[in-house]
Amino acid sequence: MPAAPLRRTPSADDLIILLAVAREGRYTGAGNRLGLNHTTIARRIDALEQALGGRVLVRGAAGWVLTPLGEHALAAAEDVEQALRRLSPAEPTLAGVVRLSATDGFSGFIASPAMAALRARHPDVSLEIVAATRRAAQQRVGVDLEVVVGRPHVHRAEAIHLGDYVLGLYASRGLLARRGLPASVEALAGEPLVYFIESMLQVDALDAARRSTRGMIDAVSSTNVYVHVDATRAGAGFGLLPAFLADPHDDLVRLFPEEIEERLPYWLVCRPEALRQPTAVAFIAALRARMAEARDALLGRPPEVG
Known part of the structure; x- marks a missing residue:
């Protein structure tokens, strides 16, 4: 019986990108917020899905919507965001x-x-x-x-x-x-x-x-x-x-x-x-x-x- 493929640890950068897409509803909006192009956003979301072993986003009537797995990943993404804020105490x-x-x-x-x-x-x-x-x-x-x-x-x-x-x-x-x-x-x-x-x-x-x-x-x-x-x-x-x-x-x-x-x-x-x-x-x-x-x-x- 073949062994199941090993999943890698999700990237913190990919989680931050998921957070931006969840808030904006679109890859283009997330890209504008993060200074990345649409292709890069799509590629990083794909990498995150491969790491997690499932879809994190699906198309809704007005944009991208989180799946249950995506909502679970979003909580981790928010933890990453909070940690980054704590590393930058000089910022507002x-x-x-x-x-x-x-x-x-x-x-x-x-x-x-x-x-x-x-x-x-x-x-x-x-x-x-x-x-x-x-x-x-x-x-x-x-x-x-x-x-x-x-x-x-x-x-x-x-x-x-x-x-x-x-x-x-x-x-x-x-x-x-x-x-x-x-x-x-x-x-x-x-x-x-x-x-x-x-x-x-x-x-x-x-x-x-x-x-x-x-x-x-x-x-x-x-x-x-x-x-x-x-x-x-x-x-x-x-x-x-x-x-x-x-x-x-x-x-x-x-x-x-x-x-x-x-x-x-x-x-x-x-x-x-x-x-x-x-x-x-x-x-x-x-x-x-x-x-x-x-x-x-x-x-x-x-x-x-x-």
Whole structure:
């Protein structure tokens, strides 16, 4: 009976390459991060698979995804990364890129100030944002963290409730001067609405938020919430807007706050390996701090005086 072939010890360099591919989702992205070409990345992953005796990556819908063997190897790769950090005490404590997918409003009002606060302490950390309003992806390829509206249903991922925000109905002072103040919520039937494009809206919580405006007629619809704010300020219609974006504008008036108030949750979804990245963990802490700081604005509460 022939002897089984001997397997060599996996290379620490190959493990670091696997770590980069797992975080980037693509060989080209990993190569850019490490300063290597696509061919070298592919060759080193092949060498790692030969050393381990099985596949560590398989192609997913949006890029490379870890196999169970790959996830096992990833834990060793993270240990190698931590050991290398300890050998370079002169380097900043945190460095690297955090990749985030989030809604437009969250990206501007929460994520950007959170990263500014983190960079004040760790200037070698940076943030890349993919602005999107969608359901949580089942495979987070190419991003470390994802923020969605509504409780996500995901597998092989961690979901964390960050906090809530409020949608209210707003109109510009100019529009109210022309059309008059509606006497009641029922009087809004047939009036122009500024909100998301209904046929393209993929988020159940945002779709359900239309319930108080069902009798209204779409006037300006967009996938971008900042367009909603600008269109409402221009007098294109009554806008169903996040309070934290609308309240700072003196030319907007909130209507029927006791009757039209939709409270929606922000949820953070992340791959388990992201929670083992010190930079990602620090950014999550910065997001939580910013959410706490902005709580009153998110919920449409006036700032306390004195």
